[in-house]
Amino acid sequence: MAEKYYVGFDMGGTKMLAAVLDTEYTECASEKMRTPVGAGNKEMLKAIAGLVQQALDTAKVDLKQIAAIGIAVPGPIDRDKGLVIDLPNAGMHDYHLRDELESRLGARVVLENDVNAGTYGEFTSGAAKGKRNVIGVFPGTGIGGGIIIDGALYRGHSGRAGEIGHMIVEAGGRRCGCGKYGCLEAVCSRTAIAKDLVHLALNGQAPTILDKAGTDIAKMKSGVIKKAMDAGEKAVIEVVERAAWYLGVGLGSCIDIFDPDLVVIGGGLVEKLGRAYLDPIERSMRAHTMAAPDTKLVEAKLGDDSVVIGAAVLAAKELD
Amino acid sequence: MAEKYYVGFDMGGTKMLAAVLDTEYTECASEKMRTPVGAGNKEMLKAIAGLVQQALDTAKVDLKQIAAIGIAVPGPIDRDKGLVIDLPNAGMHDYHLRDELESRLGARVVLENDVNAGTYGEFTSGAAKGKRNVIGVFPGTGIGGGIIIDGALYRGHSGRAGEIGHMIVEAGGRRCGCGKYGCLEAVCSRTAIAKDLVHLALNGQAPTILDKAGTDIAKMKSGVIKKAMDAGEKAVIEVVERAAWYLGVGLGSCIDIFDPDLVVIGGGLVEKLGRAYLDPIERSMRAHTMAAPDTKLVEAKLGDDSVVIGAAVLAAKELD
Incomplete structure (x- = not known):
């Protein structure tokens, strides 16, 4: 019997990444491509399927x-049904991606929320390795959040836990x-x-x-913001520091609620703007x-790999 | 061998309650007394010790x-050391209550935060019985919170999780x-x-x-607030509705973060003001x-008993 492998896949908004673990x-290897918009x-x-085959x-x-193949989806899914509910960027709607991909590739597939996958990747292999209770936060276009409790991804009652970005910090x-x-x-x-x-x-400021x-x-990408801050534009620095x-x-509220071992922070803003x-x-x-x-607040270590690793490991743990 | 029992004890700010389970x-029985202030x-x-003996x-x-005896403490404790750090109302400071009580009574003792105990009581025997993931919130002088995850009390990394009352909802x-x-x-x-x-x-409003x-x-007790609301004092009703x-x-933020089975709410304001x-x-x-x-938001069912029951059951699970 040949050795066993897993695949992690990140359906990002701008690029897609497939990795073999x-x-x-x-x-062992990874391949990427631009997301075919619409x-x-x-x-x-x-x-x-093509990108998975390429990585293999x-x-x-x-x-x-x-x-096991773990697919990280940057939008609402129904995990149990293997359904992608809505992914406007890719033009995917109400699609049974899990079953379709399984019959096409002949391998078992699990869908996962991409932020959950990213948090889990940092937990298994990155900045939060060896910890038990972890909050992951990824500020970008939105603010994604993931929660590890007692060494397991916490999904909640209906699989929608972790929406740290939608905690209200300024009522009204x-x-x-x-x-x-x-x-x-x-x-x-x-x-x-x-x-x-x-x-x-x-x-003109x-x-x-x-x-x-x-x-x-x-x-207004992170790189542009970085350039303005490096140029010493005070108003820009103030806006970023206020955010x-x-x-x-x-x-701080998350710490008072969860008392986690640490908070991991990642994503484009963190990578570009740093300290x-x-x-x-x-x-x-x-x-x-x-x-x-x-x-402690620690920076995510795996970059884009956190999502593919997390998706692969979560799928492996579920199907093995 | 005689049958086995547990004791739950609530060191409330105004009254103390001991129950035998x-x-x-x-x-099986409970006894209460006024808290000897200072x-x-x-x-x-x-x-x-006297009140425990009386209940027995x-x-x-x-x-x-x-x-097992579970003692619920309405203030900061060090669970591992069995230490009450500070309980100004009772005049208790830096006191090894667990060890002192154990040597006085000859029975095993566990200290617990009172809101954790109350939440756990509603989970084992009250409004949240049979659920897996539960948020407990108790608005009163302060706002206490407790978290049950996957059927267990969640304490976090350093035992200080659950401070829902200190989540910031209005920055600044x-x-x-x-x-x-x-x-x-x-x-x-x-x-x-x-x-x-x-x-x-x-x-004059x-x-x-x-x-x-x-x-x-x-x-300004809950009963006084209730009377003013019943008298139709508009400004008072507005203040309560705003709160x-x-x-x-x-x-709402807690639900977005935790996606719990339900939220249990209890305490004096809820009991007096109702719907x-x-x-x-x-x-x-x-x-x-x-x-x-x-x-769902459900009203706590056990009243004062939630804390003594929760404290007893948590102690039982820890020591049995």
Whole structure:
């Protein structure tokens, strides 16, 4: 009998990543491609299956050796039914991705929320390795959250636990994409920062932003923000530090509620802005907790790999 | 060998309660007394031991039959060391209550946070019986919280989890007793309500409050608030409904984070004000959650007994 392997797959909004892992959860090979925007159900299925096969070829592993494929989905799913409910970017709607992929590849598939997968990846192989109770937070376009309790991913009653980005830190505050007001995501995601930066650019208070991204909120990427901060644009630094302060308010509350071993933070803003972003988050987090003010905030270590590793290991644990 | 029993003890701020439970966790007898305010370590020990003995006498149970005594403490403790860190009301400070009580009574003792015990009592025998993931919240002088995850009390990394009352729902809002600003406790505990009622009484907008409690914040008990609401004092009803709205904001966030089977709510405000308080909490809670808007808010069923039952059962599970 040939050796056993697992596949982790990240259906990211801009790129997709497939990785092959051995039974020690070590990555043997990975392949990536640009996400085919608006592809629709059938084309996405073909693209996913193709990228999985490509990664297997690179790893010189046969499909028959794959014990589990974990697919991380950046949108609402029904895990039990293996259903992708809605993924507007990829044009995928009400699609039984698990069953379709299983019959196409002849291997077992598990769907997972991408932030849960990312948090779990950092827990099994990254910054939170060896811990028991962990909060994962990933500020980006939105703010994703994942929770590890007693060494297991915590899903809650109906599989929707972990929405740390939708904890309200400012009752009646800015409107959130979810329809509530004052959610962490509404006051300190990259989208929230971008709204303020557009305003600054219009007012002439952020020349670097204006130069690199104009006044288009869709162009306010982390790299642009970084450039303006490096250029010493005070108003931009203030907007970022204010967002960091709010994130610290939310994380402080999470510590008072969960008393975790540590908090892992990752995602594009963290990767691009580094300590200029993390230091004010950490100061605010400590100022806004009473239960365990010594809880550590650590940077995620695995980058894009956290999601594919987490998805593969979660699928392996479920199907093995 | 004689049958086995457990004792649960609640060191409340105003009264103390001791209960004897059999191995089915059914209460055989209980006794209570007024808490001896400012008694100090030694006198409190004597009072606790005396009340335990009294409950045993009533139940016709011998100390030798007691397999575990659970003591619920309304203040900071070090569970591992069996230490009561600070209990100003009783005048107890840095006291090894567990060991002192064990050597005095010759039975095993476990200390527990009182809100954890209350939540656990409702979980084993009350409104949350048979559930797996439960949030308990007890608005009163402060706002206590307890968390049951996967059928077990969740304590976190350093035993300080569950501080739902110190989750910040209004960043930069009212100052809390803990030193932070905008905690749930700061904006909607009975103390927060009382601050507003004193103001109303002073302004002539709450004649019933002025009549029953004057302008003394310490006299704003739940019963007085109930009388003013029953008298139709609009400003008082508004203050209570505003507090209920804030509590719903916090509970909605808890649902988005935990996705629990249900939320149990208890304590003096709930018991006195009933639906006039619970209905606006429930409406606000549903409006402020996106993950699981159908999560139920249920009223605690056991009243004062939840704490003694929870303390006894937690001690039983630990020592048996």
